[in-house]
Amino acid sequence: MTVYQFGGLVLDGFNILVLAYFLLLNSVYLITSIVAFKALRRYTRQLKSLDIQDLMTSASAPPVTLIAPAYNEAATCVEATKSLLLLKYPEYEILVINDGSSDETLARLTEAFDLQPAARVPTATLATATVRGIYHSRRLPNLWVIDKENGGKADALNTGINYCRTPLFCAMDADSLLEREALIRVVRPFLEDARTVAAGGIIRIVNDCVVKAGMVTEIRMPHRLLAKFQVLEYLRAFMSGRMGWDALDLTLIISGAFGVFRRTTVVAVGGYSTDTVGEDMELIVRLHRHCRRLGRPYRITYVADPVAWTECPETVSALGRQRDRWQRGLYETLMRHRDMLLNPRYGRIGMVAFPYFFFLEMLGPLIELFGYITFALALILGRASGAYVVVFFMVAFVFGVALSIAAVALEEISFRRYPRFTDLLQLFGLAVLENFGYRQLNSYWRLRGFFSGIRGVKGWGKIERKGFAVETGS
Amino acid sequence: MTSQNRIFLFLAITIAILFVFVIIFAVFTLYLRLRNMRTAERWQRMEAKWEPQILDLLTGVQSIEDVQKRVGKQESLYFLDFLQRFAQRLRGAEATVLKQLAAAYLPVLAERAKDADPPRRARAIRTLSILGLEPYGETVRAALDDPSPWVAMIAARALAGMDHPEYAEAILDRFHRFEDWSQNLLVSMLSSMGPGVTPALRRTLGDRDEVPRVRAVAADALRDLNDLAVGDQAAGVLETETERDLLAATLRLLGVVGRPDHLEPVRRLCRSDDFVVRASAFGALGRLGGNEDWSLLRSGIDDDSPWVALQAARGLTEAGGEEILEELIAAGRSRSILAREILAEGRPV
Structure with missing residues (x-):
């Protein structure tokens, strides 16, 4: 096996890991959203008798x-x-x-x-x-x-x-x-x-x-x-x-x-x-x-x-x-x-909350950012199949948009704090827009924070x- | 197609389906917003129609029948909700008029109290308790056995506000259902039943088979009700019991209803190993004791626990020993800040 082939296999392996990460993370969000939907409905109805x-x-x-x-x-x-x-x-x-x-x-x-x-x-x-x-x-x-x-x-x-x-x-x-x-x-x-x-x-x-x-x-x-x-x-x-x-x-x-x-x-x-x-x-x-x-x-x-x-x-x-x-x-x-x-x-x-925060929230930015890089690399090197590209897009972006829209909908069916109809439309629009730049920037800042933590940086900053x-x- | 690609395809299709569901959800949300806006407008219109009618009714310009004619058949539940909010602002004769107005619509609500949905039952019980507790007392009482603890608590709080000892007994019989609720809430509920409940509370306080937390709740409720007849019994509890919460509640009770001849167990508990009990004992000693207790109260100020020191210092002022606190300040002793704080509490800010 040549170095190039070995590198390719590592890249493929990492891409699968990234995909699994996005899938797991978004699935957890999906589960919490569904549970939240039921809980919010129960809670808001209970509030009426309070x-x-x-x-x-x-x-x-x-x-x-x-x-x-x-x-x-x-x-x-x-x-x-x-x-x-x-x-x-x-x-x-x-x-x-x-x-x-x-x-x-x-x-x-x-x-x-x-x-x-x-x-x-x-x-x-x-x-x-x-x-x-x-x-x-x-x-x-x-x-x-x-x-x-x-x-x-x-x-x-x-x-x-x-x-x-x-x-x-x-x-x-x-x-x-x-x-x-x-x-x-x-x-x-x-x-x-x-x-x-x-x-x-x-x-x-x-x-x-x-x-x-x-x-x-x-x-x-x-x-x-x-x-x-x-x-x-x-x-x-x-x-x-x-x-x-x-x-x-x-x-x-x-x-x-x-x-x-x-x-x-x-x-x-x-x-x-x-x-x-x-x-x-x-x-x-x-x-x-x-x-x-x-x-x-x-x-x-x-x-x-x-x-x-x-x-x-x-x-x-x-x-x-x-x-x-x-x-x-x-x-x-x-x-x-x-x-x-x-x-x-x-x-x-x-057994549940701590591992979620440890693997998905703490290590997540590391996997996510490297995932974007290796995804781009796989595209350049022609190692990403069409099916992989589609599924990466679906798991990393479309799933995320769906969850954001669901969160706005949860707000709407419960407390409806943003009064204007245009606010609601704006929030739906933002759910799509945030995936192009803002989310990646956020992952970068979080990755920086992760390394600051490893380095033992202290203080709150300005x-x-x-x-x-x-x-x-x- | 490789097996990996098949998995990818499956994932992509699953997420696409999910996305379609979410889009439908979002469209439904937008529809809900529009519907809610329409409902709010309808509400506003109805309330704008009813409010002047109610004011006319309360001032005697219109009769109950006149107002009822303005309420459509489909509007009765909305009307009850409106009346319920209105009635909470009224007392006495005006509240009675609203209850008479509501009476024609309450049978629907009594049916709702048996609904399969707990929030709906809870809401019905609450509205009944505001607009028709007297005629529907038994319906509300039945809700004490509701499978939902929330509904049962709403019923208990409603019944507690009535001056009916038989309802008080019913609540106390089911008190175990409310054990998880905060002590403050239970005490406030029991004391809102009024003096008629004191015999039952005294029995609970004296029942050694009852759990200490429930007995402590009974002691605090008796204190709120200022039950002067329970003093001897409370002193007896101090002699025989050892549980912290029960002793502390009984000391608080004795601090309000006790007499100087109850002082012995209180003085003894000022030396308890438990700081919560000591603090409560010093509080009671301050209220019941006199200048013969100043030295004991003074010793409490040097207690390791700041809570005990605070209660002892407050106790000193209640027992007329402010001069000791003044001396502490003058001497600049370690507790002089405490003394200054407690003396300042008695002065207007």
């Missing part, structure tokens, strides 16, 4: 502490905090953690909410950077600001947990805008099942929506193409992905932008890990590990209707950094807990915020 107002006015809702870490969020922190103050929930406290911002974050908060130094004793002892001062609003008894030295988002969240006094806390980004009923909706699983230790809601893109007095008052599709693609991506990730995984009781991620946790359980596992950029996923994996090791019945769940609106990156470089960071976080989490991989001790989490398109409310 009286949110009743839950809000009854004494049954447990008190919650909202922990909002802020690092150089001067542009958005006041608006975002106002939105938290408008939440409909019987009893809640807000802890804004100023994580050593070098901009005007603390000054803006002090001025907007009339803060004064106050005493408050921590109730847990998670290790964090030094707290420099604690401030309490003179006007709003449930608003506190904790000023600390910079330690990163996880460190800021741990600081908040240390000062949390309620059975539940809500971890979020300082620039996230929660809908008014988001908190009571996300707390529902804790009411319905006392074993619940964590619940997350859906994240939606706020870019170019109208924000009035801290609330999204008009939902619009973003103007920029890059942001539009992310709207579709988020729909796919939450409506098909997380909903489906949750229905299978396999939730392994709760977004750091919006999640509610049982404080005692999080303190018991040592809080957020400060040496990873994927602290949100890492915590969920650790909660699974902790509860399963103790043999304790527990539930970690996703709820489809509580919404946190967040600003997405609009430039290629910012989006690239974000995806690099996400992939790095995934790598760090999965490698740290790699003993859970295919480990029956961790039940379906170890995050740009442009602030919300605010209209002054009365």
Whole structure:
């Protein structure tokens, strides 16, 4: 056998592997989409018999502490905090953690909410950077600001947990805008099942929506193409992905932008890990590990209707950094807990969810990008049969388009948040368009993140915020 | 054709079929959007027609029969849904008028409460509980045994709001069905039944064969109901039981309904090995005790657990021992921040 022939066989073998990868990945998405369809239908119908107002006015809702870490969020922190103050929930406290911002974050908060130094004793002892001062609003008894030295988002969240006094806390980004009923909706699983230790809601893109007095008052599709693609991506990730995984009781991620946790359980596992950029996923994996090791019945769940609106990156470089960071976080989490991989001790989490994330999400970009290259190589060298070319196109693109369209349809049959008919048509169009450039770019960023993870790169990189398109409310 | 190509062809055809299905799904979605838009417009029209009628009815300008004439035969379920939302904003005589208006349409809903579909049953039970709980109480009560726990909980919450002790008994008899629900929710449901339920709750609290979690729920509900007669029994529970949640709930109960002669077991539990029990005991001690308990409460402030320290410091202020907290601040001791915080709690922000 010549080197050329051997190389050809390797190429053929890799092409089959790539095909199998796309097929497996998209089949998993298809399964979660089908499961999500059933679960969403059941859930939305159940919602009709639920009286949110009743839950809000009854004494049954447990008190919650909202922990909002802020690092150089001067542009958005006041608006975002106002939105938290408008939440409909019987009893809640807000802890804004100023994580050593070098901009005007603390000054803006002090001025907007009339803060004064106050005493408050921590109730847990998670290790964090030094707290420099604690401030309490003179006007709003449930608003506190904790000023600390910079330690990163996880460190800021741990600081908040240390000062949390309620059975539940809500971890979020300082620039996230929660809908008014988001908190009571996300707390529902804790009411319905006392074993619940964590619940997350859906994240939606706020870019170019109208924000009035801290609330999204008009939902619009973003103007920029890059942001539009992310709207579709988020729909796919939450409506098909997380909903489906949750229905299978396999939730392994709760977004750091919006999640509610049982404080005692999080303190018991040592809080957020400060040496990873994927602290949100890492915590969920650790909660699974902790509860399963103790043999304790527990539930970690996703709820489809509580919404946190967040600003997405609009430039290629910012989006690239974000995806690099996400992939790095995934790598760090999965490698740290790699003993859970295919480990029956961790039940379906170890046997299904973990392998999916490990082989398809973590290693996926590597296979996908090399797959595009070897596919092109096989075409050039004339080693790809017509049938292979057709099937590669079908599996890699057409299947993907079908799944994206299905995600948009799931949104439409459930919550229908994009009001214009043209929005719906745009989303269908984006499902096709994203396959030509955007998806490959995304795979490149994720591959970069994967290698950053291997190299042990640390830090969050620069995050740009442009602030919300605010209209002054009365 | 090679076997590999046959597999490829099979895959391509499968995905093409799938794609066609998704396209059909997408077209169906677009159709749904158009249909939903039309339905929303129809809703708006109907509500715009009914709202002034209802306002006229409530102000006595129109009679129930006048309004009913404006509701088409096909519109009755929509009308009930509209009435249900309207009724939630009303109380007293106005709510009664709406219930009288709704009565003619409720038999359809009572039938729906037996539907095979759980969400439909749940919705029917909820609407009945708002618009016709008195005449359809038995239908709602039957739903306590519904195979769906969600439907059963909706029925339980509806019945709990009624002042009927027999429904309270029915709920308590089936309490095991709701054990997975949060303690807060169960306590709130039980206490919403009113004082009529206290004998049953006392029995549950005293029943040593009952699981501790259920007894703890009963204790918390009795506390919410301010049941002064349960004090001796609660003190007895503190003497005999060891389970953490039950002891903590009973201490919370005693903190509200107890008397100074119940203090002994409370003082003893201030030295419990379990910090949850200690914290609850200090909370109760602050409410029941006097200046003879200041030194015990002061010792709690130095407890290793911040929760115990917080409760002890709050207890001191309730027992009139603020001066001890002032001394702590003046001495700049390790717990002076706690003292400052607790004293600030009592002042207006």
